Amino acid sequence: xxxxxxxxxxxxxxxxxxxxxxxxxxxxxxxxxxxxxxxxxxxxxxxxxxxxxxxxxxxxxxxxxxxxxxxxxxxxxxxxxxxxxxxxxxxxxxxxxxxxxxxxxxxxxxxxxxxxxxxxxxxxxxxxxxxxxxxxxxxxxxxxxxxxxxxxxxxxxxxxxxxxxxxxxxxxxxxxxxxxxxxxxxxxxxxxxxxxxxxxxxxxxxxxxxxxxxxxxxxxxxxxxxxxxxxxxxxxxxxxxxxxxxxxxxxxxxxxxxxxxxxxxxxxxxxxxxxxxxxxxxxxxxxxxxxxxxxxxxxxxxxxxxxxxxxxxxxxxxxxxxxxxxxxxxxxxxxxxxxxxxxxxxxxxxxxxxxxxxxxxxxxxxxxxxxxxxxxxxxxxxxxxxxxxxxxxxxxxxxxxxxxxxxxxxxxxxxxxxxxxxxxxxxxxxxxxxxxxxxxxxxxxxxxxxxxxxxxxxxxxxxxxxx
Numbered sequence: 001x002x003x004x005x006x007x008x009x010x011x012x013x014x015x016x017x018x019x020x021x022x023x024x025x026x027x028x029x030x031x032x033x034x035x036x037x038x039x040x041x042x043x044x045x046x047x048x049x050x051x052x053x054x055x056x057x058x059x060x061x062x063x064x065x066x067x068x069x070x071x072x073x074x075x076x077x078x079x080x081x082x083x084x085x086x087x088x089x090x091x092x093x094x095x096x097x098x099x100x101x102x103x104x105x106x107x108x109x110x111x112x113x114x115x116x117x118x119x120x121x122x123x124x125x126x127x128x129x130x131x132x133x134x135x136x137x138x139x140x141x142x143x144x145x146x147x148x149x150x151x152x153x154x155x156x157x158x159x160x161x162x163x164x165x166x167x168x169x170x171x172x173x174x175x176x177x178x179x180x181x182x183x184x185x186x187x188x189x190x191x192x193x194x195x196x197x198x199x200x201x202x203x204x205x206x207x208x209x210x211x212x213x214x215x216x217x218x219x220x221x222x223x224x225x226x227x228x229x230x231x232x233x234x235x236x237x238x239x240x241x242x243x244x245x246x247x248x249x250x251x252x253x254x255x256x257x258x259x260x261x262x263x264x265x266x267x268x269x270x271x272x273x274x275x276x277x278x279x280x281x282x283x284x285x286x287x288x289x290x291x292x293x294x295x296x297x298x299x300x301x302x303x304x305x306x307x308x309x310x311x312x313x314x315x316x317x318x319x320x321x322x323x324x325x326x327x328x329x330x331x332x333x334x335x336x337x338x339x340x341x342x343x344x345x346x347x348x349x350x351x352x353x354x355x356x357x358x359x360x361x362x363x364x365x366x367x368x369x370x371x372x373x374x375x376x377x378x379x380x381x382x383x384x385x386x387x388x389x390x391x392x393x394x395x396x397x398x399x400x401x402x403x404x405x406x407x408x409x410x411x412x413x414x415x416x417x418x419x420x421x422x423x424x425x426x427x428x429x430x431x432x433x434x435x436x437x438x439x440x441x442x443x444x445x446x447x448x449x450x451x452x453x454x455x456x457x458x459x460x461x462x463x464x465x466x467x
Contacts (some may be wrong), residue, residue: 292325
């Protein structure tokens with residue numbers, strides 16, 4: 001078959017497949033059209049007869065215009081799926097084929113949507129979605145929008161819309177600069193700290209009191225990550241890296257502390273670029289109005305990119321009502337875990353029984369969490385060790401004779417609430433009360449007492465109020 005006839009036949013096949021096409025079909029046909037364009041360019045270069053050259057030129061124009069149309073169609077499909085990053089790229093490709101004002105305007109709206117922004121939304125509400133980690137990137141995108149809006153064609157066709165957009169961006173600039181943390185992040189971006197040696201990161205974990213099962217599980221995950229890298233260097237296949245986790249445990253059992261250390265371990269191993277921890281609960285993800293929860297949740301997810309998103313009391317996202325906005329937060333989270341599978345680790349945490357019920361009620365969520373780690377309550381001896389560590393960190397020490405009294409007070413507090421005594425939080429409250437009592441003693445007796453300011457005596461312990 002002659003090459004030009006092949007081009008025409010192939011183009012007919014492409015057009016037939018594009019009716020009600022999905023994104024993957026369009027991408028395949030874009031590649032086919034690109035190949036056809038190369039064939040036509042060769043025909044034009046090798047043809048001397050003018051009427052044949054004109055026919056090839058017309059075919060090239062048809063292919064060229066279809067390229068732009070397909071990128072716009074692809075952008076719309078991505079937008080429907082809320083995949084705004086892919087939509088933005090598709091719009092940019094469309095503009096490279098056809099310099100249309102309409103495409104420019106859609107491109108602007110897509111950039112805004114990618115950042116959870118909308119000129120229709122109140123400025124005060126909009127800025128609530130900004131964090132010190134994403135404000136600079138969003139600010140850069142707003143500058144891109146302002147540059148795009150300067151296009152003369154756009155100014156002619158979208159004059160009223162551009163006036164509203166200009167006012168909105170001006171107000172947004174002002175509001176950002178009234179927030180000290182956001183302003184500082186713009187002027188002086190938060191530096192990404194160097195990864196600590198993996199030995200130091202693991203040592204932080206092993207220095208924690210108790211948690212032997214937790215340490216063992218994380219050791220195994222550490223070994224598996226290194227093993228996967230070893231296989232890669234030998235050209236062998238590796239399993240997909242799913243590091244999302246569920247932490248089951250009562251309050252004060254070290255879940256947040258371990259999550260923070262785990263983020264450092266992942267960074268040290270090169271799994272995460274930043275290795276920071278973003279800690280949230282229901283109030284940080286769920287809004288009170290339709291449509292706001294998804295944007296609020298996405299803002300926190302973006303703040304956690306290249307790090308760990310830690311959701312405490314995750315079961316509170318669903319409160320039993322079908323109309324609860326927490327379901328929207330979960331749907332947004334599940335989709336983002338797929339979209340950012342190489343840039344985000346999610347850890348859900350909460351009471352064991354409630355977490356089991358929560359995950360069983362949502363199979364789609366359950367299937368995405370490979371690791372389940374149980375955080376047991378601390379024993380009485382472990383609580384005492386934690387107390388001694390906390391006191392040392394604050395440059396305090398217990399008088400030898402005061403140690404049995406402190407142990408008894410801890411034992412009594414645990415006995416009062418055997419199932420929900422607070423674990424590490426109980427110890428922290430006790431330490432704070434000890435320090436407050438020591439302060440009162442030192443101030444009242446400063447002219448009479450020569451007891452060192454770092455020593456907690458029997459007298460101090462005996463005067464501690466309920467904690």
